[in-house]
Amino acid sequence: MEETTTLLSFKAGRVDFNPPSKTAYPLEAKGRITLSRYNDEETPLLSFVWEPRGPSKNDPAIKTEDFTIFPKEAEWVPVSTCSTGRAYVLKFNSSSQRIIFWMQESPDPSNSSTLTESDKKIAKRVNALLQDVHAPENDEDDAAEPTGDIEMSEGANGTSPAQDPQLVNLLRSITVPAADSVYGATNSGDASRVLNIFDVYSQNEMIAYASSLPEGHPTLACLYELLPEGVSHTRSELLDVLQSPQFSQGVDTFCTALRTGSDIGIGRIVARELGYEYKGEGMPGLIRGLAEQLRTEDSESNKADDDML
Structure with missing residues (x-):
């Protein structure tokens, strides 16, 4: 396995999609998304990994999902129709692949369903890295990792998640x-x-x-x-x-x-x-x-x- 350098890591869970009802249901497992670059400087590919954390790590039914993404191949887009939580879609531009995640960083105390400033900063950095794995980090993109988790019990409309591209x-x-x-x-x-x-x-x-x-x-x-x-x-x-x-x-x-x-x-x-x-x-x-x-x-x-x- 090629060695990588972590560029960004934040807490997020997976979302399951029901095509007949067009409803997305957040899975309870706690998780983490890690974006990394390969240490080979000639490789512009981005490693995007979702893995379970906490007690979910010991559940054999919950698998780590690992995506290798080409530059400009994908976008990190908020789910605007989500009214019960903070959700994003990893949207692939060259195909119909859609993978939905829900943010598990600390919410806004006054409105747990609204995207926080931290969510937006993370999203900006994710999109910069999806464009160019060597994108410089600046103060505006810097997103310190907050502590704490949230729970999300209801679904949100979204698009069908993709299977592991491998x-x-x-x-x-x-x-x-x-x-x-x-x-x-x-x-x-x-x-x-x-x-x-x-x-x-x-x-x-x-x-x-x-x-x-x-x-x-x-x-x-x-x-x-x-x-x-x-x-x-x-x-x-x-x-x-x-x-x-x-x-x-x-x-x-x-x-x-x-x-x-x-x-x-x-x-x-x-x-x-x-x-x-x-x-x-x-x-x-x-x-x-x-x-x-x-x-x-x-x-x-x-x-x-x-x-x-």
Whole structure:
């Protein structure tokens, strides 16, 4: 696990959303949100972690939620329709993902449902870090951590919370042997027109590939290690993840960030994460880099076979 430096930490709980009634219900568990940056200065990604605190830490049913967020990918927005407490939505701009939280810092004694100045300062700092993990901190953004908790018993209207993106793990798991598909895109000159990884190697092809691997295959073992925490390392669970809307949404989010993040060098970061030679920004750079990696691996494999003859 990469080392991180904490930038901001504050108390907040999770909110459950009921789609039929369009009502959000605050969960009782006490929690904390921590925003951190990775100590690798070239990595502009933000670590956004919600974890239980107090007695809730010992409840096995309450899991830590860990999000890795690209610059400008999300916003921290107050829920204006919440009349019984102070709630915010982590809103992802590149997808429909919405995760709702309720503030557990000390409320205004005169009105526990009104956002406090501390809430607003925290929100300003969160949004600054979501824009740029290296955003400087100043007196206006500085939010000292108040003490105390609040309870919130009624729901608030909101939007559906997202599942854990697990974006870094998902993007790493995309590197499966799709040589023919990748070669086709690069050799035909179509790489510049590819907008999504699924345009080159479909979700169904990924599922078929994972299904075809024999038990004990090194690639299968590697894919198991990339499954979200708490998920059993079985082929059935792996296929469930690959078929899930969260996986598809995670790939879409990653591709959007790759296409729009060339100004901050996202392509170079992805190349380092996936272990291929950097071949430029955007989807063309990703495809050319992966294609070159696959050609190299094929050549080395063929040479090894020849040496054995």
